[in-house]
Amino acid sequence: MSSAAEIIVKARQEGRAVLTEMESKQLLKSLGINTTEMKLATSEEEAVALSLEIGYPCVLKVSSPDITHKSDAGGVKVGLKSEHEVAEAYKAIMASCTEKFPGANIEGVTVQNMARPGLEVIVGMATDPQFGPVLMFGLGGVWVEVLEDVSFKIVPLTRLDAANAIREIRAARLLDGFRGSDPVDKSALEDILLRVSQFVEETPEVAEMDLNPIFAYPDGAIAVDARVILGE
Amino acid sequence: MPSQTVEQLSQIFNAEAVALVGASDKEGSFGRLFLEGLRDAGCRRIYPVNPKREEILGFKAFPSISAVPDPLDVAILLTPPESVLGLVKECVQSKVKGAVVFASGFGELGAEGKELEQEIGRIGREGGTRIIGPNCLGFFNPKVGVITYPQVLMKGTPTEPGSVGGFSQSGSFLDYLVWFLASKGLRFSTVVSCGNECDLAAEDYLEYLGQDGQTKTIVAYMEGVKDGRRFFEVAREVGRKKPIILWKGGSSEQGARAAASHTGALAGSANVWNAMFRQTGIVDVTSVEEVVDCAVAFNYLPLPKGRRVAIITGQGGTGVGTADNCWAMGLELPRLSEDTASRLRAVLPPVGTSVGNPTDTGVASLLDPGLYAKAIEIVAEDESIDMILVISTPVQACLENVAKAATSIGKPLAVSVFALPESEPEIYTFLSDKGVAAYPDPKRAVYALSRMAEYATFLKDG
Numbered sequence: 297m298s299s300a301a302e303i304i305v306k307a308r309q310e311g312r313a314v315l316t317e318m319e320s321k322q323l324l325k326s327l328g329i330n331t332t333e334m335k336l337a338t339s340e341e342e343a344v345a346l347s348l349e350i351g352y353p354c355v356l357k358v359s360s361p362d363i364t365h366k367s368d369a370g371g372v373k374v375g376l377k378s379e380h381e382v383a384e385a386y387k388a389i390m391a392s393c394t395e396k397f398p399g400a401n402i403e404g405v406t407v408q409n410m411a412r413p414g415l416e417v418i419v420g421m422a423t424d425p426q427f428g429p430v431l432m433f434g435l436g437g438v439w440v441e442v443l444e445d446v447s448f449k450i451v452p453l454t455r456l457d458a459a460n461a462i463r464e465i466r467a468a469r470l471l472d473g474f475r476g477s478d479p480v481d482k483s484a485l486e487d488i489l490l491r492v493s494q495f496v497e498e499t500p501e502v503a504e505m506d507l508n509p510i511f512a513y514p515d516g517a518i519a520v521d522a523r524v525i526l527g528e
Numbered sequence: 529m530p531s532q533t534v535e536q537l538s539q540i541f542n543a544e545a546v547a548l549v550g551a552s553d554k555e556g557s558f559g560r561l562f563l564e565g566l567r568d569a570g571c572r573r574i575y576p577v578n579p580k581r582e583e584i585l586g587f588k589a590f591p592s593i594s595a596v597p598d599p600l601d602v603a604i605l606l607t608p609p610e611s612v613l614g615l616v617k618e619c620v621q622s623k624v625k626g627a628v629v630f631a632s633g634f635g636e637l638g639a640e641g642k643e644l645e646q647e648i649g650r651i652g653r654e655g656g657t658r659i660i661g662p663n664c665l666g667f668f669n670p671k672v673g674v675i676t677y678p679q680v681l682m683k684g685t686p687t688e689p690g691s692v693g694g695f696s697q698s699g700s701f702l703d704y705l706v707w708f709l710a711s712k713g714l715r716f717s718t719v720v721s722c723g724n725e726c727d728l729a730a731e732d733y734l735e736y737l738g739q740d741g742q743t744k745t746i747v748a749y750m751e752g753v754k755d756g757r758r759f760f761e762v763a764r765e766v767g768r769k770k771p772i773i774l775w776k777g778g779s780s781e782q783g784a785r786a787a788a789s790h791t792g793a794l795a796g797s798a799n800v801w802n803a804m805f806r807q808t809g810i811v812d813v814t815s816v817e818e819v820v821d822c823a824v825a826f827n828y829l830p831l832p833k834g835r836r837v838a839i840i841t842g843q844g845g846t847g848v849g850t851a852d853n854c855w856a857m858g859l860e861l862p863r864l865s866e867d868t869a870s871r872l873r874a875v876l877p878p879v880g881t882s883v884g885n886p887t888d889t890g891v892a893s894l895l896d897p898g899l900y901a902k903a904i905e906i907v908a909e910d911e912s913i914d915m916i917l918v919i920s921t922p923v924q925a926c927l928e929n930v931a932k933a934a935t936s937i938g939k940p941l942a943v944s945v946f947a948l949p950e951s952e953p954e955i956y957t958f959l960s961d962k963g964v965a966a967y968p969d970p971k972r973a974v975y976a977l978s979r980m981a982e983y984a985t986f987l988k989d990g
Contacts, residue, residue, distance in 0.1 A: 314788060364788070420791025424800045426756035432791045440790045448795065448803035450760050456989065457807055464806070504789040525788045 300326050304501055304526060312361050313503075313526045318406055320522035324507065327491045331519045332411050338404035340386045346407040347382040355408040356385045358393050362400035364523070369396045374410065382407070411518050414511030415470060415480050418446070419488050419519075421496050421505040423527065429496040431489055433461040435470070436509035443467075453493040458486035471512070480512035488517060503527030530739055536658050537728070537736040540626035541669050541718045543601035544572040547593055547624070549615060550606030551576030553584050558606050558630070558678070563587070565681040570673035573598065593618045600624040603657075604666060604676060609633035609641075612662060616648050620655030627652060628676070629661035635724045636663060649726030664723025665699030668706065670716060671742070677719075679703040690715020692823060693743035695733035697722045698777075701749045705819065709747075712824050713960035717742040731759040738766030745771050745826045747819055751778040760804055767809035771826045771983055774810050775819055776801055809986040811979050818975070821967060825976035826983075828965045829940035832914040835981040836860045837974075838907045839886035840900065841919035842893045843946070847886030850919065850944075850970040857978035861885045868910040875902045897925035901933040908937035915940040915977055919970050922947035922955055931962040942977050944970035 298306075300323045307315050315323065321331040333350055336359055337343035347354050358371030366372050370392030373385035389405055418436035423429055427450050434446030447464040449457045462471065462482055473479035488510065496502050504525040511518050530538070546566060552559030559578075563585055566574050575598075576584045579591040590596050593603055593615065603624045605615050609631040619627045634645035645662055652659040660667065666676030671689040675681060679700070685707050692714050696702040699721035706719060717740060720733050730750055737743045746766070753759045766772060779798040787793040805812040811826075813819050837859045841847030851861055864872070864885055872883045876899070880890035887907070893899045900920055907913055916937070920930050922945050934941040943966045947955050959966035967973040 418790065420789060420794075422787065422789065422792040422795035424756070424795060424797070426753050426797070427760055427800055427804065428757050430795055430800050430803060432794060440794075444794060446794055446799075448799045450800065450803050450807055460806065504787060504792040506789040506791055508790060523789060525792075 298322055298326070300495065300499065304499070307526060310361075314361065314364060315524040315526070316359055316361055316403075317357065317366075317522060318359060320524040321519065323524055324519055324522055327495050329488055329491055329507070329519055330516060331522065332408045334406045334408040336404050336406055337386070340383055343386045343405055343407055344379045344382050347376065347379065350407055350409045352377045353410045354382065355410050356382065356389060356405045357408065358389050358402060359404055359406050360393065360397070360400050360402045363393060363397055363402075369393050411511050411520050412513075414513045414517070416509035417471075417485065417512050417517075418506065418508040419485070419492060419510060420507065421451075421492055421502065423503050424450075429502075431461065431493055431496075433485070433489060434465055435467050440508065449489075451493045452497050453489055455486060455490065458489040458493075461489060462486065478514035481514060481516055484515075484517040485510070485512060488519075501526050531735065533658075533728070533732050534736050534739060536625060537732060540602055540658060540660070541667060541674075541720075541736070542672050543626070543674055544672065545575065545598055545600045545602075546571055546573065546674060547575040547577050547590075547596055547600050547603040548606070549577040549593065549603055551578050551584050551587075551589065560585070561678060561681055562604065562606065562676050565675045566673065569670065569675045569687060572673065575600065577603075593624065594622050596622070602626045602628060602674070604628045604630070606630050609662070613644065613648055613651075616652050616657060616659065617655075619657040620651060624657050626658045626660060628664065628666045629659060629723070629726075630664065630666065630676075631661075632663040634662045634726070645724055645726040653727045659727035660720065661723035662726060663699075665703055665721035667718065667720040668716065669718045677703040677706060680706050683707055685710045686715065688715050689717065689742065691717055691742060691744035692719075692747060692827065693717045693737035693740060693745070694719040694747040695722055695730055695737070696720075696749040697725075697730065697751050698749050699723065705747065705816070708816070708820050709823055711960070712820065713963065714823060714827055725754050729754040731755055731762050734759070734766055734772070735762045738762065738769055743770065745823060746773065747823050748772065748774045749819075750774060750776050760808065763804065763808035763810060768987065771822075772808070772810045773813060773819055773822045773826065774805075775813050775815070809983055811983055813979075817972070821972050821976045822979050825940070825942065825965045825980055828963050829915075829942070829980065830938065831984040831987070832940050832977070832981050833984065834914040835978075835985070836862050836912060836914045837917055837977060838864065838910070838913045838915075839917045839919065840889065840903050840907060841886050842889050842891075842900070842921045843919060844882070844886075844888045844890075846919050846970060847888055850917065850974060851886055853971050853974045854917075854978075857974055859974065859978050859981060862912045864907065865910050865912055868906055871906045872903060875899070875906070893921055893926060894923060897923060898929050900926055901929035904930065904933040904937060904941065908933075908939050908941075913939070914981070915942075917941075917970065917973050917977060918943045920945050922952060924958075927955065927958065931959060931964050934964045935962065940977065940980060941965075942967060942973035944968065944973045
């Protein structure tokens with residue numbers, strides 16, 4: 297497995313500031329952060345073979361450094377339950393993406409296991425012109441854009457900072473279990489915040505990160521999508 | 529161990545030998561105002577510098593900094609901007625420890641001025657003459673008799689040394705604040721105007737005040753920060769040692785952020801400063817009134833153990849409305865213990881009063897000036913109460929008893945009086961002189977207590 301440094305060097309050599317989802321998740325894995333399993337397929341046959349290996353239901357996502365909003369490009373198919381569905385999904389993704397992004401460099405599709413549903417949260421990082429790296433925690437998925445229910449902490453975070461980041465969002469009660477649902481594993485979320493904090497402190501090349509969504513469970517948490525952006 | 533910057537600042541702020549470049553005896557000039565100010569404040573050795581004069585106001589004048597025969601701690605430069613670079617070079621040669629640059633016309637005007645001030649900062653820093661300013665109002669340390677604040681000098685502000693330290697990126701803000709806080713009975717350790725921060729900056733002053741034994745509370749106004757990482761690290765340390773009351777201006781200029789991530793798009797300056805306040809325990813405020821109200825509370829009151837407040841009022845309605853304000857600002861109003869309640873019933877007349885939280889002493893308090901004080905002493909002993917808010921009638925005998933009780937119970941107590949400072953200023957002077965945190969509106973008392981409770985929680989949970 298590649299180290300974070302190797303992934304960053306490779307992207308730099310290729311003149312890219314945005315890491316692919318695959319690279320971003322490999323990077324998170326190297327930090328000890330749990331992510332969904334994913335493998336790159338460069339053909340329909342390979343996608344089918346990988347889906348058999350990963351198991352059903354699975355997810356196919358276009359892999360292209362030129363396409364950052366994959367869903368908008370018709371580049372994401374979820375809940376695929378058979379070889380046939382995977383083959384059809386591969387064709388549909390390729391057709392849609394080449395039509396919407398003619399000339400885009402499309403490496404293929406990633407085949408990913410489908411994580412069981414959890415409470416969607418976001419952990420992110422940005423670089424403040426005055427204070428340097430800062431981390432964000434909040435409700436994830438589409439809720440980030442709609443509610444902007446987030447809290448910020450300046451790096452480096454202490455364990456208490458991480459706990460406070462989680463406690464300070466307006467929807468904190470959701471994480472404590474709501475209407476019969478179990479409380480989510482906050483220490484797993486704190487761990488993610490602390491690992492990202494340590495990583496960005498040691499890696500000034502990173503300008504922005506989104507781990508969104510992270511599915512938070514009563515036991516553990518998993519980053520389902522991720523994006524890492526390098527700075528100047 | 530103090531950093532080198534702190535040691536240098538300590539030499540500057542405790543200056544014994546001060547050169548005043550641009551000293552004058554011309555009526556209405558800063559050169560005269562400051563010379564008289566230094567003289568009257570008891571500055572030990574004053575060296576007016578003015579090539580056109582042999583003597584000014586009885587002081588021997590010198591033609592240049594290098595002509596001063598004794599080692600200098602600080603040179604205060606009142607001369608025009610074009611003279612500053614040369615004077616700072618002269619300070620470096622004469623081994624002056626610090627230069628305070630009043631002149632404006634540098635970075636605030638544009639790129640050229642910015643370049644010049646950076647050059648001045650670099651030459652000073654590397655040469656061992658640390659620079660305060662330019663475009664600043666200098667500093668104020670009554671203990672050693674250095675005062676260069678125009679309002680402070682012109683209004684005759686009391687200048688006994690005290691325990692409030694301050695720094696501000698707006699010079700005149702602190703100049704006025706010193707005056708306001710003095711009227712509340714507060715006195716100062718060291719107060720400094722940051723100016724354009726070509727060398728020394730807010731983070732350096734914060735570090736200095738943080739380790740200064742005389743400073744118990746820090747008040748500040750800021751708009752930006754030169755070295756945000758260092759400011760954060762320093763504030764994290766100082767915030768645990770003493771309260772930092774900070775008004776951060778300019779938070780609304782967020783602008784649209786071009787960002788490739790959700791996080792980048794949301795990480796506006798206001799959000800990040802807020803994160804800083806929470807992580808460092810900084811008491812962030814947004815008005816002059818809030819700065820003053822918090823400074824009064826943090827200076828006069830011990831920190832509460834928790835957020836539980838008891839209200840003792842002489843007027844039922846105001847007590848109920850104030851209870852709402854307490855809840856809205858994160859304070860709790862617990863039920864008084866059975867023991868407390870029965871002891872209160874024993875001292876309060878049965879008619880027109882009510883025991884509870886709030887406790888209403890009714891009009892009976894007008895007839896018995898000791899009633900508030902008795903109620904305060906009983907409630908203060910309740911284990912479930914961390915602090916007390918008294919809404920008092922403006923009767924002098926009554927206030928005397930309240931003041932006595934307020935400073936003896938060992939728990940924070942804020943007083944709100946049914947009297948406007950405009951109509952009855954003597955009431956507030958009386959309470960300030962007794963070291964009582966007094967507010968004309970109970971909501972302001974609730975605000976100050978809530979900020980204290982918040983800070984106490986920060987210290988406890990960390």
